[in-house]
Amino acid sequence: MSDVLNFQASCPKGLELLVADEAAQLGFAVGKESVGGVELQGSLDSAYRFCLWSRLANRLFLKLSQFSAGDAQALYAGVKAIDWTQHVAAGGSLLVDFSGTSKDIRNSHFGALRCKDAIVDRFAEAGLERPSVAKVSPDLRINVRLRKGEVVVAIDLSGDSLHRRGYRQEGGMAPLKENLAAAILVRAGWLGIASRGGALLDPMCGSGTFLIEGAMMSMNIAPGLGRRYWGFNGWRQHRADIWDAILEEAEQGRRRALARSYAPMLGYDANGKTAAIARQNISRAGLARHIEVSRQELSALSLPGQIENQGLLICNPPYGERLGDEAELVHLYRHLGGAMKSQFLHWQAGVFTGNPELGKRMGIRSHRQYQFLNGELPSKLLLFDIQPGAFVQQQAGKPRAADVEPVVLSAGAEMFANRLRKNIKRMAKWRRREGIECYRVYDADMPEYAVAIDDYQGRIHVSEYIAPTSISEDAALKRLREVIQACAQVFECAESDIAIKERRRQKEGKQYQRREQRNEFIEVTEGQATVLVNLRDFLDTGLFLDHRPVRLEIAKLAKGKRFLNLFCYTAVASVHAGLGGAMHTTSVDMSNTYLQWARKNLALNGLSDARHRTIQEDCFAWLASNDGEYDLILLDPPTFSNSKRMEGVLDTQRDHAQLINGAMARLAQDGLLIFSTNKRGFELDTSLAERYQIEDRCRWSIDEDFKGRSKPIHYCWFLRHK
Known part of the structure; x- marks a missing residue:
């Protein structure tokens, strides 16, 4: 086999450039990028390092052959032409992954079957024991792709997707794949932050994927060290001496890394069971001494006392597709944004969401955004530099007074306005002492003005009680008009901003009903x-x-x-x-x-x-x-x-x-x-x-x-x- 081999790395859509950079750092010459894949050239040594060290790829394929196949017979012939006895032992096991269709090959199952037949027939004609099919941990996993009449046959050296590190046996409600989490951390600048002694905090950590991937990145621990099966284990050209040396080098590096101290890496989750799962995953990754996870509501989010420097706040909050109602989640994002602004000034933050509109409700501007696919769901990573200049001014609780000429109050309205001012003054000291923001200003203090008036932080709410039968409808309307004019003057607001209601039951014994449809x-x-x-x-x-x-x-x-x-x-x-x-x-x-x-x-x-x-x-x-x-x-x-x-x-x-x-x-x-x-x-x-x-x-x-x-x-x- 040539010293320079042809490979292809597959990856989630959108990570091609990151995977290309990663492959170059691991010794590959990088070729053409395509959707979900990168062409590579390099040695077997580079391939082994890539399998062990790639944080971002899904699989690594070693190309064996490429040919044209117009029909199923041509596919069979092209696959059979490869000397499979050089790759899998007689009587060994194999599995064929097939993708693509043509006029003659209508589905992947048929394509895989023709390829399997070609391989085992090659052994039979040589008088050797036929390999068997194994769906789990085969000696050789073969990848065959058919596209526009061209077939590429390759060996899957990874054997299983590289995102499966081996530490996560249980996820949270919707866990991120490990390589997607790693890509998000790369885009969020975590390595640079960690190199400056920055902390890592995930306030909604789920199964702990961000924390584990972030720890392995900052500690330079190979992500594949926890895996026990590789696609090259049963490959006949596997060089165990080269692999063992690379593996031992990485093991020694991990032991040295685990002996050092690092800035805090902390996670919280409101669900105690989910937090326990995260701790189990962290323990299986060997990182229990370096990552701390505890049960905590988002409501309690604050800057932990043990964190001395700024850091990265990273999270993947729910976004309404599967985990919650969007109308409710708006307020969760608002709370998250408020906590970021009040507790994590001068930090960096990354919020990964499948609903960027929710991200806009956080009250802080993202300075950069990246597109990703989370499974099939288009998603965005919103990056924040938490500085006062990035804060978005929220709508004030009290509306601005209208730019209109003040109304001259009647004698009755002026008397009512004076009562409001007296009440406000009487309760001012109590409100300051108790921190009261919403309170009742007036409650039918004067029988002729039978209303209740509440102040909701500058928003005025007037409830009219039912007038006695002795009061004519015209008189009741006149007094209500005086109440509204007095309120507008005392509270310095437009009359149109005052909410007015009659506190009456509906006819026929119905419950109180919805009055308007503003949804404000x-x-x-x-x-x-x-x-x-x-x-x-x-x-x-x-x-x-x-x-x-x-x-x-x-x-x-x-x-x-x-x-x-x-x-x-x-x-x-x-x-x-x-x-x-x-x-x-x-x-x-x-x-x-x-x-x-x-x-x-x-x-x-x-x-x-x-x-x-x-x-x-x-x-x-x-x-x-x-x-x-x-x-x-x-x-x-x-x-x-x-x-x-x-x-x-x-x-x-x-x-x-x-x-x-x-x-x-x-x-x-x-x-x-x-x-x-x-x-x-x-x-x-x-x-x-x-x-x-x-x-x-x-x-x-x-x-x-x-x-x-x-x-x-x-x-x-x-x-x-x-």
């Missing part, structure tokens, strides 16, 4: 949480301000707890529990609309569905069928519900004892149930006190902006087992 959600903050509110499309906004003390208390109590949120609405309490360190949360509601909203809220705060479940079901039925145990439960049923999804009608006054008993059956012995209701004139069933310890927290649960009402806006009790 804005982000507001409460404590540690960022949540979405919609001020126009629904009667309620997605955030009940009067329950603020309960939610903030849940955040304080939730650490290490199993939290259950019944009638969860938009699951803001679950967000607080998750950010407070809950072990896991479960949120149950019948409304798919509100559960979608809930999932957006969770994603916006970096809380994954691995630990924070949402369940669409009637709470009565769910409590009856569920046997889980929870340490902290919030039970806040609606006053009344006749949803088509549930059997019968829910009346909180009538049904609350049954609900409480069902929830207490799920409460751990030392747990806490928080029961709350907004039903006016509600009375707690006295028989409950015989079974449970009950603490009246009604006054405690009414915050500063809801005090002074003639009747409490809600009731609240803490219940524990006796």
